[in-house]
Amino acid sequence: MRWLIACDKFKEALSAQEVCEQIARGLQQADGLSAFSIDCCPLSDGGDGFLQVMHKAGGSQWQHSTCHDALLxxxxxxxxxxxxxxTAFIEVAAAAGLAAIPASKRNPHQSSSYGVGELIQAAIKQGARRIYVGIGGSASHDLGLGLAAALGVRFFNHEGNTFIPTAHSLYEVERIEMPANSLPHNCHIVALCDVxxxxxxxxxxxxxxxxxxxxSKEELPQLEAHTRQAIERIATVCPHAREAACLAGSGAGGGIAFGLHVFFDAPLMAGASWIAQRLNFGARLQQADVVITAEGKLDRQSHFGKVTHFVGHEAQKQGKLCVAFCGTCEVSMSEKLPYDYVCSILPAPMSLEEALTQTAQHLQAAAFQLGKLMTNDKLRGLFLKK
Structure with missing residues (x-):
């Protein structure tokens, strides 16, 4: 039996590679007759862990650059x-990520994507012709105006002073000046959106x-209003800004995808799909009998471009059995999900802290149980008939 394990990270617990390895270990423990062939395919949607997944694919070198984090x-x-x-791969979460800031110091009103622009600058200096920006896990909701400022776009308030807009000051944008040449003519940016x-x-x-x-929930209507106000200002220099705000993926990274698109003509691509194609996922899926994907929390947000949803749909297209492991499932079973089975890995109710520290053993145990089921001829037959 040929298994394909295609998973993203479990946030705050395991990397995509580690998730795949733990599931593989559980299957191997259940496979007493060595009848399983296992292909581990760590994936990403462009969010946290994007760089690790792409580095494992080979051909890349780690670079280190000084920039500013989300709190500058x-x-x-x-x-x-x-x-x-x-070519350069940049991860928004590495420069302006939420996970890098201790919970006690997080301030979404003042968080900026400026550091992402600094990394793009570093890649341009390296000689990059194409820059792929993995968007997800950001701390900011600044519409990418911070990174645009780092790349030479100037924002003025009503007093005529330049500033770096954040969520708190989106409404203060009065005038925008575009640089003569924001990017070299032979350099192109591609936005890989996690949602x-x-x-x-x-x-x-x-x-x-x-x-x-x-x-807070009470702040959301005002945040939406300030976002729309900023879009109107941006439309004075980028006429397609209003339409861009409605594009699929433009909301990724608190609008970083939007900013890359309107200021630097970056196409918006679904991160999970692009990364999977780069890793030859389609051909690997063709070889599989059963596909396992996994996510810490399977919820409504999973439907907006997350790896589990992508893998499930691709498995459906090829008529492959797909099993989704999750820590918690917050979607209604009446919804049309792209999986044949959804299995919680938790053996009993527990706190989030307990679940995070025990993720590896829970994944391994769930995979072991699934593997045992598939080694039993009668049970396997019932399972595959679903």
């Missing part, structure tokens, strides 16, 4: 350089993701 403090971040392709939400609206960045950055 000096910070050293890593990115990847592919010399044979003159497919638009920037504005009920499924936009403010109403869907601002709470997890630290905004």
């Amino acid at each position: 403090r000096p910070h050293e971040a890593t990115w990847l350089w592919l010399p044979n392709e003159q 497919q939400n638009p920037l504005t609206g009920v499924e936009g960045a403010a109403f869907t993701y601002a709470l997890q950055k630290g905004f």
